[in-house]
Amino acid sequence: MTLTLRHYSALTFAALCLCFGSVHAQDEILAEAQTTKLRITTVADGLVHPWGMVFLPNGDMLVTERAGTLRRVTPEGEKGPAIEGLPTIVSRGQGGLLDVTLDPDFDDNRWVYVAFSEPGDGGTSTAVARGQLDGNQLNNVQVIFSQQPKVQSDGHFGSRLVFADDGTLFITLGDRQQSYEAADAQDLGSHIGTVVRIYPDGRVPASNPFVGDDNALPEIWSYGHRNIQGADLHPTTRELWTGEHGPQGGDEINRTRAGENYGWPIITYGVHYGGATILDGKTHAEGMEQPIFYWTPSIANAGMTFYTGDKFPQWQNNLLVTGLRSRLLSRLVVEGDRVIHEERLLHDELGLRLRDIVQGPDDFLYLLTDERDGKILRMEPAN
């Protein structure tokens, strides 16, 4: 694959920007994918470790910064003040203010949902709150979910929020990267290492797979997960697909079905540095699901989205997955339940940790860079 790269320096554009009175950076980077040329422009910068993003009906974006700030950003890149009304958030290690999404009926009810690290007895846990957005204020804020138990750890909060077509809310969680004294991802008596499914007000759907099982928490949808930072609905089957980090290698994409066990920490394709396998090299076990696709060595996958717009016609229904340490964007061509091809993009052109990817209402793709001076980038076809 030939990669071409043109990077117009911020300095060059500073002059241009002054002429046009623009207030934000206008870097433009061109990249070449197998099927199209790409133009990547900076929509906004100066965001501190942005983690999640959602578009409001008027075209503004709501963006989380991990330190605990939720901001509105206009399409022109102007950042609003911190939105008020969020619950208490612990920002430490991997924790803080994480994903954000809108209610499917947002136009009518103004509910905004955020995932965050919640303090409490025993340490912290992932939690989800909602509040009704009015200008730069969240009103009637309610915590609708708290992962149990709280533990002493600053890692593996998971935290993507995805509404299913039936109006229930999927919350992807992590194993909290602790010693497993409290619980591990195989323990259905905790939410450690699970995906949960609730109604938007926190009630538990009676159709959840473990409802009525005295040994399981009823919110659990699936379990055996390590740290899920990417999730989206498959565009045709409408099932939940998730992406989770492996230990060293073994990053996974999973079709995440009700009641199923995805194996962590019993089975994994992860390996230690030097090539030795962990967990006795066990990759299969009865009653545990295989991934749809995995990466060894790790790409450190974070956000992901199925592309369903018309701006990249050859990427229709492709799964786009961002990488942190790998600093790449992986394009997976998905046919039914199979990944039939992978293209790796943007590593050379951007060289930035990519936390999340979102399809905009304009069908362009928007990336969040996980940096101290984090950016919202827009990716368009350049042809």
Add this chain to the structure above:
Amino acid sequence: MTLTLRHYSALTFAALCLCFGSVHAQDEILAEAQTTKLRITTVADGLVHPWGMVFLPNGDMLVTERAGTLRRVTPEGEKGPAIEGLPTIVSRGQGGLLDVTLDPDFDDNRWVYVAFSEPGDGGTSTAVARGQLDGNQLNNVQVIFSQQPKVQSDGHFGSRLVFADDGTLFITLGDRQQSYEAADAQDLGSHIGTVVRIYPDGRVPASNPFVGDDNALPEIWSYGHRNIQGADLHPTTRELWTGEHGPQGGDEINRTRAGENYGWPIITYGVHYGGATILDGKTHAEGMEQPIFYWTPSIANAGMTFYTGDKFPQWQNNLLVTGLRSRLLSRLVVEGDRVIHEERLLHDELGLRLRDIVQGPDDFLYLLTDERDGKILRMEPAN
């Protein structure tokens, strides 16, 4: 992935070899895969563009050289004289003596099958002959299949030979890389771009999908193929899987089922140099199958085998695919009908065009290098 490389020069070993009286090269190369370290040693060299290989019950190998020679090679690497009795072979361009396999009842009937380029009215075609091996002689030689029509081309002969469990013989063919004036891979009135299925004596099984169709040749099993140089039975489903070259990109692995159309030259993931797609960028069409996996850019895939031995326990049922121009070995982790992971091996350590890969009776893997001084290499775990 960290790659380590130690290459003991032929010179160093020449001294050792003299001590032990060995007559062939003993280069040893170490490589590191994700799951195991690998030791690669030269079993035999001095083979001129070897193309196909099969193990005889006594441990000797039968190896084809593209120029038209079939030879026996002992486990110690001693090459026998040219085996006599082969039909007339046209060795030009990609054509010549290609694959070789044994009858499932070889112990009793001594039938050896070879694929080759056959001269005749109109040009050449792929053909398959069999003969009964007696020492260095093939007796009772019969041509059991000739691709129709013969055309003026030296390319895309396909040519892998795989026996199904029911005793029928799959022959993988190519589109002959011509102007398609005669026929193309969508034309069921020719064998161009098809897989055919016959009995070992050349008769057509009544269960073939197009038997009774006046517009189709009855030997055809599947069609719409470009150039299939790799084929093996899936270890659990026992279906035929094949590997074919794309035009520029779009190299494919296909689960190759009765009567199905694999799309060439109508649909492809191939692209032209510079990134423009060919065939109007059409990748899908009604009634045409999607690949199980594809490569863009091309790896120029050639031979392939599912690994089913016990020497590489973590490679159980993995599909190993050799690359020509890419000079690599691709390890595909297959779960059911899905490729869930790819590891690329040997490019850095060998840097040689790899034509074929065969699992030996010792469960080690044997590679053929497509060079003027071609080799048989044995790959073992080095741990």
